[in-house]
Amino acid sequence: MAKDRVLCNLRLRPRLLAGRPSQLILLLGIAALLGYALASGDAACGLSAMTLALVGSMVGPFTGGNEAEWARHLEKLLKSERDRMMGILDSLDEGVIMIGPDRVIRFMNPSMIRQFGDGIGSRCHKHLHGLEEPCRGFCRLPDVIKGATERWERRFADGTVYEIVSSPFADSDQTPCMLAAYRNVTREKLIELELMELSQIKSDLLLEKTRELEQISKDVAKLREEKRRIIRFLSAITHDLRAPLSATQSCLWAITDGYAGPVNEEQRDLLQRSTRRIDGLLTLISDLLDIPRMEAGQLVQEMEELSFNEVVERSVDSVERRAKEKNLTLNVDLPGVSPRMHGSSRRLQQVLTNLLSNAINYTEEGSVSLRVADAEDELCVEVWDSGVGIPLEELPKVFQDFFRGSNAKSDGTGLGLSISRRIVEAHGGKMWAESPCPETGQGSKFTFTLPKKVSSGAAVGPRTASDAAPANQA
Ligand code: ADP
Numbered sequence: 001m002a003k004d005r006v007l008c009n010l011r012l013r014p015r016l017l018a019g020r021p022s023q024l025i026l027l028l029g030i031a032a033l034l035g036y037a038l039a040s041g042d043a044a045c046g047l048s049a050m051t052l053a054l055v056g057s058m059v060g061p062f063t064g065g066n067e068a069e070w071a072r073h074l075e076k077l078l079k080s081e082r083d084r085m086m087g088i089l090d091s092l093d094e095g096v097i098m099i100g101p102d103r104v105i106r107f108m109n110p111s112m113i114r115q116f117g118d119g120i121g122s123r124c125h126k127h128l129h130g131l132e133e134p135c136r137g138f139c140r141l142p143d144v145i146k147g148a149t150e151r152w153e154r155r156f157a158d159g160t161v162y163e164i165v166s167s168p169f170a171d172s173d174q175t176p177c178m179l180a181a182y183r184n185v186t187r188e189k190l191i192e193l194e195l196m197e198l199s200q201i202k203s204d205l206l207l208e209k210t211r212e213l214e215q216i217s218k219d220v221a222k223l224r225e226e227k228r229r230i231i232r233f234l235s236a237i238t239h240d241l242r243a244p245l246s247a248t249q250s251c252l253w254a255i256t257d258g259y260a261g262p263v264n265e266e267q268r269d270l271l272q273r274s275t276r277r278i279d280g281l282l283t284l285i286s287d288l289l290d291i292p293r294m295e296a297g298q299l300v301q302e303m304e305e306l307s308f309n310e311v312v313e314r315s316v317d318s319v320e321r322r323a324k325e326k327n328l329t330l331n332v333d334l335p336g337v338s339p340r341m342h343g344s345s346r347r348l349q350q351v352l353t354n355l356l357s358n359a360i361n362y363t364e365e366g367s368v369s370l371r372v373a374d375a376e377d378e379l380c381v382e383v384w385d386s387g388v389g390i391p392l393e394e395l396p397k398v399f400q401d402f403f404r405g406s407n408a409k410s411d412g413t414g415l416g417l418s419i420s421r422r423i424v425e426a427h428g429g430k431m432w433a434e435s436p437c438p439e440t441g442q443g444s445k446f447t448f449t450l451p452k453k454v455s456s457g458a459a460v461g462p463r464t465a466s467d468a469a470p471a472n473q474a
């Protein structure tokens with residue numbers, strides 16, 4: 001009976017629900033529509049006679065007994081419903097196809113016909129895939145007809161990809177068929193493929209860069225270790241050189257001062273030049289000996305409670321004469337109450353003396369200034385000058401061991417600033433350089449901070465590069 005067939009057509013297997021919801025819901029709807037449309041179609045060709053008469057006979061007695069009129073009314077109703085359902089099937093974007101157990105296509109909706117051509121009555125493998133024989137390996141028809149619900153993707157010869165959901169479906173003559181919905185997913189697949197390729201490229205690049213980074217950090221570690229070894233080696237040599245050099249210097253002083261007999265002007269000049277060269281060598285030796293000591297954390301043993309203003313005053317005293325000789329104004333701005341802090345006064349004096357001497361060395365006129373600001377937890381010390389300044393490209397290198405700038409004076413080791421920064425860091429502070437000095441627009445400015453209490457973690461390691469800083473800072 002027509003109605004029975006509708007119900008039978010609607011009987012989709014429960015496994016259908018295991019697929020993708022939207023496709024499955026669509027297929028379920030399609031099955032209902034198709035079943036209803038096909039069954040209603042039969043109503044117009046004879047089977048209505050019995051069914052409708054039966055319905056009419058059941059309903060007639062309650063409506064005044066006009067059974068024939070009721071049958072006609074129901075038939076009209078069914079026909080208009082069928083037209084409506086067919087309209088919906090026609091307007092679907094998805095292709096819908098019904099294939100019988102003999103692989104003959106029984107139904108295609110307009111969208112399926114648009115995409116694959118009208119193949120109703122032809123074998124599915126021939127019409128859809130151009131094959132003489134049923135598709136081997138991937139034909140799902142036998143399983144679906146037996147009751148399975150299948151969902152798969154199929155790439156066609158022209159490159160289009162379809163997502164197919166199929167389910168068993170009984171045709172109006174009760175033949176077990178396969179009902180399938182075809183959705184063109186070519187664009188989605190292309191995007192998916194491109195995304196996969198992109199993510200592959202991304203992970204390849206990441207891997208390559210990670211390897212490069214690992215190699216670089218290994219190289220850096222190796223270089224650091226080599227540098228440490230060289231410095232240890234130099235320290236060992238210089239340690240042995242220091243005693244004879246100091247003895248030679250004492251002898252030269254004695255001769256210059258006339259303790260070994262009269263010295264004429266020419267001899268005195270030669271002796272003084274020799275003493276200056278030995279002075280330079282002894283400075284280099286003591287700098288070279290300082291680095292491994294600091295890296296071994298020996299500074300901590302020298303730390304004590306100190307009055308910072310006193311440390312500054314001693315440093316200023318040691319450079320005052322040289323500033324006067326060069327006619328430079330030396331400005332010193334200290335807190336009214338001397339800040340007390342924990343540190344090595346000898347080493348902090350070394351830092352301040354180095355910064356002030358450099359400032360005087362590289363300034364021909366104007367002034368050298370020093371200011372100490374006492375904040376709650378730390379001190380901030382600034383030394384700036386009105387001198388030649390540091391070229392921008394050299395700024396990041398000034399704290400490197402042995403670096404001497406293009407403006408460097410003849411005497412010097414290129415170790416003064418690198419040791420100063422090590423000392424500051426051993427106190428838990430930070431040190432940086434700016435050129436030109438931001439406040440005056442000329443010369444250079446060196447700033448360092450010092451926590452008043454040194455944290456136990458403060459230590460110093462070898463530095464190869466400056467911290468990230470603005471272009472005029474290092
Ligand atoms: P040295 O003074 O022995 O060369 P430093 O480590 O003290 O070594 O300084 C490194 C370099 O930084 C110097 O050679 C110089 O080029 C530059 N420099 C340091 N202080 C100043 C300054 N106040 N003005 C200009 N250049 C400076």
